[in-house]
Amino acid sequence: METATPRPVPVKLSHSSKTVTTAIPGAVPPIKFSQDTKKWQLFNTVRKSPVAAQVKRVIDLLFESRKSFTAEQINEATYVDVKGNKDVFEFLAKNPKVNYDGNHFSYKPTHNIGGKTQLLGLIKGHVDGIAVADLKDAYPTVMQDLQALKAGGRIWLISSLDYKEGVAYPNLCLGEDKGEVSINVDDGLKQLYRETELPRDMLDVERELRKLGMKPATNIAKRREMAQNCHMLSKTKPKEKKKMISKRTKLTNSHLEDLLRTL
Secondary structure: OOOOOOOOEEEEEEEOOEEEEEEEOOOOOOOOOOOOHHHHHHHHHHHHOOHHHHHHHHHHHHHHHOOOEOHHHHHHHHOOOOOOOHHHHHHHHHOOOEEEOOOOEEEOOOOOOOOHHHHHHHHHOOOOOEEHHHOOOOOOOHHHHHHHHHHOOOEEEEOOOOOOOOEEEEOOOEOOOOOEOOOOOOHHHHHHHHHOOOOOOHHHHHHHHHHOOOOOOOOHHHHHHHHHHHHHHHHHOOOOOOOOOOOOOOOOOHHHHHHHHOO
């Protein structure tokens, strides 16, 4: 049996101004460390992280790219071993924000639309309004399109106590040609509106809202109590007595004596 002969390693020897390269038989070549140290550190960090963190990493990839990925492609992009980690695989396959067809994973938005035209059509189909929170994951530029539709007068974005990010309503007074549409209102409805008397005191308004199961945005009773307390404090504050200068007052600034006499 033949034994492999180690390759000679060149060594530079310096003699005064000349450099001579000499090969030393049997010497072990120097080891070159990997330039991907950060990559392997990240790899180990991801693999040792909790299951929830790994699942989030994959969902972030699917959300930002809006592409379909196999388990191998996810591993290459995120270092998450979907195939080898049973818990990660099950969480992804059952996640309501993930589509899994047996081979590919992709993001599943609340509403499957892909542009401003489809977005406007969706909002028009919700005359009673649709929460912005349900639209924001539709596609990456949906929030910019919402603002553009609002600026163009095609929709209304109304703030709400129940929905932190607001509600989008279609502008039903605007036609397809962006011209105003006249809406005929029944005379009986107009008369009912005019005859309906609203409470004059905001306390009564708040009371009526609570009867209807709605939470008032104001708290008039508390506000009035705070105003009354502030008023009482300002009333009871003692007035400072005005200091008068008498003949016994010792003047330290003699050059202001004439001025002080006039006070």
